[in-house]
Amino acid sequence: MKRRIVILGATGSIGKSTLDLIERAPDAFEVVAVTAATNAAALADIARRTNAQFAVVAHERRASELAEALMGSSCRAAAGEDALIEAATMDADLVVAAIVGCAGLRPTMAAVEAGRTVALANKEALVTAGALMTQAASASGATLLPVDSEHNAIFQCLAGNRAEDVSRLILTASGGPFRTASAESLQAMTPAQAVAHPNWSMGAKISVDSATLMNKGLELIEAHYLFGLPSARIDIVVHPQSVIHSLVEYVDGSVLAQLGSPDMRIPLSYALAWPARMATPAERLDLQQIARLDFEAPDLVRFPALRLAREALEASAAAPIVLNAANEVAVERFLAGKIGFTDIPALVERCLDRSDHTPPASIAEVLEIDRVTRDLVGGMMEATCP
């Protein structure tokens, strides 16, 4: 029997890697539904190629474009958030949650509430609603399979071991493109420099997050919710080669690591085939060629985003929502050339300082904190950069 897959965010970097793996194993997978934000032409092309039954663009104004592009095919076209949720809850064996940002929260949550197995790339959904999402998964019987390479590595290192025997998680960070840049040079770094990641090819937003180290901060929060360990038992180490994707330390002092070339198709394949494995075209590790692996402490002075994320995780369930929303808006403005690189963590810090931290009791409350923060950071930017 083929595994039926829904891909939320099919046109993005993770979406494309997922399609690449699925198209290499046509006997193993069947694509049921695909979604995108606005790119109707690219989405229609994917839907036709994969014979998907249902294609959804999030933005309603692209509805007619998608319908036209799918004319004559057997794929149904739709637009808007309700249609995204319909796609997320279709009868399927696996939902790949690869929308970027808090925009993915409702559809991802809908898949979790429907009891689906979810391959989770959309870390912002877990950062903003981690407790609600893991509770919903326990209630519905949904399984969360981490796709983020660090969390996928930890998930692999946990297999066959008892959760109570884990003493510590160690997340590795590449350090990003500015790992060795001076503090003074950071403010002038351009969007083009920030998205040029040394090891990974990814979407624009996560690439900027990797440059500020906010990505590692979001991943710290993600790890807390996925694996249930407190902040004090999740360490971060900079490992510039990105060969070790993360590690788990056990009570006996044993440390297990997962290694591989920096290719998202490896963690994605583990989620697609879980609990089995499948072949991927990822480059094999040549340890003699790699020759050495380096490790260093992250610099929280040059990269305050990581400190802010840890403080947010330790503060309340609301603070990570504020952190994430302020960061999403700031990154967008940075990419548009409106603010400088070090303004990103500075704006996030000001938003955290000025926000009320009452924990959300529902997804509606999460989205309300997200909305209020977007307004707050928008106002701050207008005040400082007309």
Ligand code: NAD
């Ligand atoms: P991307 O920007 O390349 O793709 C994002 C996808 O989401 C696209 O299909 C886009 O159309 C869709 N999307 C964007 N805004 C939307 C909206 N408002 N409503 C509905 N759909 C929308 O991003 P990516 O690099 O593929 O990352 C996707 C997610 O996976 C992110 O949360 C990222 O942090 C995570 N992730 C990515 C990588 C990577 O290697 N790219 C690695 C680890 C985790």
Ligand code: MG
């Ligand atoms: Mg990662």
